[in-house]
Amino acid sequence: QVQLVESGGGFLQAGGSLRLSCTASGRTFGVDRMGWFRQAPGKERGFVAAINWNSGSTYYADSVKGRFTISRDSAKNTVHLQMNSLKPEDTAVYYCAADKTASVNYNHPTGYDYWGQGTQVTVSS
Numbered sequence: 001q002v003q004l005v006e007s008g009g010g011f012l013q014a015g016g017s018l019r020l021s022c023t024a025s026g027r028t029f030g031v032d033r034m035g036w037f038r039q040a041p042g043k044e045r046g047f048v049a050a051i052n053w054n055s056g057s058t059y060y061a062d063s064v065k066g067r068f069t070i071s072r073d074s075a076k077n078t079v080h081l082q083m084n085s086l087k088p089e090d091t092a093v094y095y096c097a098a099d100k101t102a103s104v105n106y107n108h109p110t111g112y113d114y115w116g117q118g119t120q121v122t123v124s125s
Contacts (some may be wrong), residue, residue: 014086
């Protein structure tokens with residue numbers, strides 16, 4: 001089992017920045033990729049960004065390209081999501097996820113095996 005704990009959510013005005021963190025613990029050996037998803041009320045959970053744990057390759061949803069940056073700290077088993085130029089439409093619960101099966105579905109929830117509890121991000125206009 002892998003446990004994921006997110007932190008860093010909050011309330012802020014449009015145009016601001018926020019950094020989310022997700023720390024993995026437990027049986028982290030073999031984690032292939034970690035990702036961030038978000039879910040707004042009444043909407044499905046959607047892909048935000050992902051990073052390959054070994055190569056560092058990154059992937060982004062079109063809606064966040066150029067504004068969000070995903071990074072990892074291998075020594076601390078932590079992945080970060082730096083969010084800049086935030087918009088009201090970025091408001092959602094943000095979830096961290098981990099994949100140990102090297103799934104090709106890097107941008108879909110089914111491509112991940114473990115999930116954090118989520119952290120709320122609210123952006124006011």
